[in-house]
Amino acid sequence: MNIIKTKTEIAKYVSEKKEQNSSVGFVPTMGALHQGHASLISFGLERHHYIVVSIFVNPTQFNNATDLEKYPRTLSQDVSFLSTYKNKVVIYAPTPQEVYGDQVVSKQYNFKGIETVMEGTHRPGHFDGVGTVLNHLFRQVTPDEAFFGEKDYQQLLIVKKLVEIEKLPLKITGCPIHRQENGLAMSSRNARLTTQQLEEATFIYKILRQVKKDFDTKSARALRAWVSRQFENNPHLRLEYFEISNSKNLRPLSRKRTHQKYRAFIAAFAGEIRLIDNMALN
Numbered sequence: 619m620n621i622i623k624t625k626t627e628i629a630k631y632v633s634e635k636k637e638q639n640s641s642v643g644f645v646p647t648m649g650a651l652h653q654g655h656a657s658l659i660s661f662g663l664e665r666h667h668y669i670v671v672s673i674f675v676n677p678t679q680f681n682n683a684t685d686l687e688k689y690p691r692t693l694s695q696d697v698s699f700l701s702t703y704k705n706k707v708v709i710y711a712p713t714p715q716e717v718y719g720d721q722v723v724s725k726q727y728n729f730k731g732i733e734t735v736m737e738g739t740h741r742p743g744h745f746d747g748v749g750t751v752l753n754h755l756f757r758q759v760t761p762d763e764a765f766f767g768e769k770d771y772q773q774l775l776i777v778k779k780l781v782e783i784e785k786l787p788l789k790i791t792g793c794p795i796h797r798q799e800n801g802l803a804m805s806s807r808n809a810r811l812t813t814q815q816l817e818e819a820t821f822i823y824k825i826l827r828q829v830k831k832d833f834d835t836k837s838a839r840a841l842r843a844w845v846s847r848q849f850e851n852n853p854h855l856r857l858e859y860f861e862i863s864n865s866k867n868l869r870p871l872s873r874k875r876t877h878q879k880y881r882a883f884i885a886a887f888a889g890e891i892r893l894i895d896n897m898a899l900n
């Protein structure tokens with residue numbers, strides 16, 4: 619399997635493919651690959667001849683040193699996971715210096731308010747880190763299109779804004795959340811859950827499903843109160859936030875408006891592992 623480690627080599631690989639009139643998609647990841655990533659790659663391969671998968675645990679997007687240290691790093695497993703795609707998929711696994719140069723620091727962005735709610739409130743600096751690394755990676759890889767999972771829905775909106783701000787010539791496409799049979803959203807962090815926690819974490823999905831069912835008949839306020847109570851009565855999961863927001867600008871819902879789309883968002887801890895999930899409500 620072709621593993622590229624430098625920006626010069628990845629630029630050469632992509633420009634050679636483009637010279638041959640092939641198009642190149644991009645799936646940026648932090649590794650610990652799972653079926654959710656596989657579904658992004660399949661989406662990409664339906665539209666492009668080749669897919670670059672970057673594997674890079676980005677230090678600037680972690681606001682918690684323990685979280686960064688404990689983030690799963692499984693490069694050799696990731697390589698064998700991707701080997702089934704043969705030469706259709708190439709791995710870009712750079713060092714921090716290769717991505718950032720000498721200063722591994724974030725640029726400060728103004729994402730027009732999308733960065734100030736939910737993940738932005740609870741993980742200060744996170745979206746500056748995400749924006750900075752993707753700005754570097756997009757410029758190094760120069761793909762035609764990049765694919766992101768809707769599990770990180772707020773991140774998806776941030777990336778769309780980033781491309782506008784940095785005037786980058788690529789398309790950003792969101793792909794549906796990939797779930798286990800029991801509803802748990804696929805995430806690299808699931809690798810850190812015990813078998814029991816994996817089962818208990820399906821509670822998050824069950825809550826989102828119920829909120830969706832009740833969305834037409836109950837107010838946002840009543841739903842927020844109901845969700846808080848459910849988590850208070852659950853000894854296994856600690857709720858960090860629950861929000862119902864406008865799908866376009868992530869403003870918290872106060873009064874439902876016709877023709878507007880809304881989504882429910884949850885962040886919760888199973889032990890020390892932080893999980894997020896969301897669901898379209900209408």
Ligand code: PAF
Pocket residue numbers: 646647648674676679748751752770773
């Ligand atoms: O979603 C992720 O895995 C990361 O935030 C990303 C997009 C690869 C940037 O480091």
